[in-house]
Amino acid sequence: MILTKAQYEEIAQCLVSVPPTRQSLRKLKQRFPSQSQATLLSIFSQEYQKHIKRTHAKHHTSEAIESYYQRYLNGVVKNGAAPVLLDLANEVDYAPSLMARLILERFLQEHEETAPSKSVINSMLRDPSQIPDGVLANQVYQCIVNDCCYGPLVDCIKHAIGHEHEVLLRDLLLEKNLSFLDEDQLRAKGYDKTPDFILQVPVAVEGHIIHWIESKASFGDECSHHAYLHDQFWSYWNRFGPGLVIYWYGFIQELDCNRERGILLKACFPTNIVTLCHSLA
């Protein structure tokens, strides 16, 4: 699903200030029926994360936290079974999971002698049963299962998707008889930067030499692509030469501009792979 920048922006336009709920997703799918759901979800998720990054700070002022906490307390006093926390998050345009974390932190500060460690918080978010307050546990759980962009469950889904595509890619490489070293093998050898796969014998795709392949189970938008270029792709190039990035959920066409420089983008496993023929002589 390769989109032009214009197409991408049309979609992104519809996502401004949309809460990350399953209802929003459903509407988005209706609005762009021709796009794949995975692509839409990926774009949605990325756009939403960008939005949260921009507004993150204002929710973390002590005044804001205090006011959220008071609203939460007032809300649950009135009705502990109502979706107090979720509504609050949606109302102030913040991710429910992050709001849950915020309130949980604040709650623990009040009820424990020592400030809660990050790992304790994370563990409680993963398993709200550990939260000492039953009402808060339910509220937190509700936030987490209703958030489609943040939270431990979403993180796990993203991780699983990434893993699945790596496996998929590995299978395709095996099927094509291309021998490779995977990330674990590379790490064991002490490589400091490890793409998903390094081909032991380079191949050519559309006339470009490929030494390594990186699988990205997301949509390649400008922001994430530039971050990846800086943190990963150029680093791979710096060590292993030119390579291929597969954005399984598509990318913005205009970003595929470093082909000559040694970074090729594809939205699927390439079909025409030219391999080195030993029998030419």
Add this chain to the structure above:
Amino acid sequence: MAAVLESLLREEVSVAAVVRWIARSTRGSEVTALTRPQDNPGEAAALSSLRPLRKEFVPFLLNFLREQSSRVLPQGPPTPAKAPGASAALPGRPGGPSRGSRGARSQLFPPTEAASTAAEAPLARRGGRRRGPGPARERGGRGLEEGVSGENLPGAGGRRLRGSGSPSRPSLTLSDPPNLSNLEEFPPVGSVPPGPAGTKPSRRINPTPVSEERSLSKPKTCFTSPPISCVPSSQPSALDTSPWGLGLPPGCGSLQEEREMLRKERSKQLQQSPTPTCPTPELGSPLPSRAGSLPDEPADPARVSSRQRLELVALVYSSCIAENLVPNLFLELFFVFQLLTARRMVTAKDSDPELSPGVLDSLESPLFQSIHDCVFFAVQVLECHFQVLSNLDKGTLKLLAENERLLCFSPALQGRLRAAYEGSVAKVSLAMPPSAQAVSFQPETDNRANFSSDRAFHTFKKQRDVFYEVLREWEDHHEEPGWDFEKGLGSRIRAMMGQLSAACSHSHFVRLFQKQLLQMCQSPGGAGGTVLGEAPDVLSMLGADKLGRLWRLQERLMAPQSSGGPCPPPTFPGCQGFFRDFILSASSFQFNQHLMDSLSLKIRELNGLALPQHEPSDEDGESDVDWQGERRQFAVVLLSLRLLAKFLGFVAFLPYRGPEPPPTGELQDSILALRSQVPPVLDVRTLLQRGLQARRAVLTVPWLVEFLSFADHVVPLLDYYRDIFILLLRLHRSLVLSQESEGKMCFLNKLLLLAVLGWLFQIPTVPEDLFFLEEGPSDAFEVDTVAPEHGLDAAPVVDQQLLYTCCPYIGELRKLLALWVSGSSGRSGGFMRKITPTTTTGLGAQPSQTSQGLQARLAQAFFHNQPPSLRRTVEFVAERIGSNCVKHIKATLVADLVRQAESLLQEQLVTQGEEGGDPAQLLEILCSQLCPHGAQALALGREFCQRKSPGAVRALLPEETPAAVLSSAENIAVGLATEKACAWLSANITALIRREVKAAVSRTLRAQGPEPAARGERRGCSRACEHHAPLPSHLISEIKDVLSLAVGPRDPDEGVSPEHLEQLLGQLGQTLRCRQFLCPPAEQHLAKCSVELASLLVADQIPILGPPAQYRLERGQARRLLHMLLSLWKEDFQGPVPLQLLLSPRNVGLLADTRPREWDLLLFLLRELVEKGLMGRMEIEACLGSLHQAQWPGDFAEELATLSNLFLAEPPLPEPQLRACELVQPNRGTVLAQS
């Protein structure tokens, strides 16, 4: 001096005698090809009186020729030259335009007056002829590399040296001028405008007005026309049909104006940047507006004015060139080519044709009275140097052979050139210019084990990325106008260098820097040579022919501009500029020191490399194929050396170079005293001496020249370097091209050395008097040839490609000819050629260092009488097998030990419990158990080498190798390989095992942490599985949706169908059974979600789609689903399932919200859990017990207690208990009914 020339012209002495006379001063009485061995006593007498002036003859002659030609060559590319003193200039001689001090720089062979004299000269005595600035700039450009410093100060331009300055004190101060400006010896000729003595015409010059009518003088027609019949007098060729014979008077107003404007423009540029980037405009700046206004003069052999005199001078001149008495062979050729392609005389009155053809006997009449004379002279000289010409590249030969003037004046030479062209294979071509490629990451040198700490490792990781980021940015921007390296990248580079705190990190970075330098810059343009490995071959195998064609096209389009005249300054073309600027911007003394260390080491290594040597005996068998590879190998080594040496010279002399003029007097003495204390960065003198002794000058000298070209002004005055220059001078004199014999240096090797040395002698920092030193005879040099029979010098290792790559300025010759053809100076680019070396990996095996003792001596003896390829093969095999052996031991023995360590560790962990113990202590225990096993490594290694080496040797040697030779070779290979492997293993095996075990321990301990259960044996999917199960991510996502629906909030129309739930659980089963895509975290989350789902089922919280009446799940359906879940937990999950969550207060609390509360499903579930062995009774009891501690509504707590009691009271039997449970709670009548 003029007296010598005059007596020569009067035929009082013979040319041979003169040359002998000159040469004797430097070469003893050696006889050369151009001279005859008889010495006429009369001649000797005539010459002996002039003895004191002998050494000044050559500079005089060169200056004389330049002077004489000044009116012919006002335009076109300049002939820069640098020869001191011995001016042929006469006071106020016509054609000697004055110039400013900067102009004096461009003076060919400056007279001996102090610079100030020239500087005071009227700036524009003859305005139209003034051409100071252009040349000055070029000359200044040579002064120093752009960006290095502003050494091209105008003052430097005025520097002049006496040709024969006393060798013992080579100071930069001016010695007394000899009486060269003597009016008796140099009587003025013609009308003499008054002016200071000794001002000189500049050879460098001047825009060439473009002639558009060049189409008329297409040289090709010459080729098709009969070669001889069309010759002399009746030569109304295409040229003569034009009315240009007269030639426009030069210096017409508008041209003057333009020159003036150009001069101003250039001086402005000079002021703006003290570092003129490229002197090309000198050559290439066409003035289109003048196009066609100044046509070429045709040349006619019949109109040559004084043949005999010209022949004589040409012969003397040629002899001087042949004897290497001139500093720069190619510069002289360039000058001759200029004469050949001169377009017209400048001053009409001087080109007076009727000026008596009989006036032979003196220097009073100009030597070149017309274009005809020039061309005649040039052709005469060229005839003497056919051998050099025939070794130029094919393109130059073609242009020469097609030159119509040459055809007219010497059809014979033209014929030979044409034949040489047709037979030439010296196509010098530009190779593929791929963009930069990175140095690959090599675990052996780059992984964590090579760093002192994690921090250093990670810092270097970041630095590598920053380095390439900077490099990419440079690639993108450096050609943009206004982009500045320092401004754009300087601070980032320094920030990066600042992080390199540890010395070890510096060495890592320097290694990266140096490798990248070698990868990107081996060819002069800096573009090629990036893929030094096998990549080009790979591409050709890939059928990338199209790619090649594309590159060739690109080459045409992007052909580099002129290299800056025949004597360009040392520059950093292309990518080299990046590395230079990087060094300058980094301005880190640690970095520079490490870089110098590393460069020196690499230079030593490459310089000492055992390169193939020529063996006549071998030629039948291993012929061309071998030689091609070996030549290529030589080229790669040589180019690498030159590049490294250039950078070494740059960095080493960097602190001493500055814009200020070279010191003089006392200051200089104190600087000399100080500098002579400093040991050289690399002992180049010894390397040179050894190189000469071992007859490897062809390898050593070219890189040494690169190194020296960056020396500062003081360097040549230091004794140490002075010795080097003297050695180089002697070498230069000894390289007489016409002397060829078996075992001596090959022609092209000599040509390369002459070219690079000639270039070096033109570098501004090299004192001008150095060349004409009257040092001791060169015998001293010849003596120390206790050399090997066949040194590298005697091997044909240099070809035209390499020659032109090392000396792109030779290409200026071709450019000059092409300029003549095109009739325009616009086509100045495109002729520079460069090659891309195709491999560095083939540097060959290092000879084994370890061979000692009798066996080793025997082995040496064995190789002595075998072809060297045998030795190379054996050494190669030994090296590779030895290295493979170590790798093999790592992969087998060490890997086994690591596995043992892992299982031992597991045992330890089990016995010591979860805590494990102190990792360091664990490691010690393991190592003490395992390291002794390392002793096996030697035996295994020996066995490996024994097994592998013979086969490899056999495969690589010719089939016909005699059996005895073969088996000896095999044995030696086995021995060497074993030696190498065992030496390494015995020294390192313990450390290696330790390191690997340590890594394994930390790996295991890390894996230990978060998910102990994940370590258990995992079942894969069955063999028949086609991996079509739904993806885990999809399932988590689906279940999450159900959970969110159940937890709410939800729209009234939202819900799930029981079928969907059932399907979901079915899919979950499939996914769990096909483990292809499942990763542990996903499984964990699936497990947790399934437990949550069960709790929601138990609490009847799942909103069911359908008619409103059926808003709740049927009990039977709920049980079925719970059964499915129980089976999944029991059978399919391989990781732990957090079943205790079923009894967490939160999940049990879900029941509290339901009215009426229904406990039966929970009880059912608990029972099933126990029955299936998923949870123990005790465990459930504990959970139930802790539930009582939570805060519950009163009635709920009561019911919970009842449930708890019920569960505890029940004997562990299935069906009846359930019913009993239901019966005991009659108030929950619905429960019974529904079950």
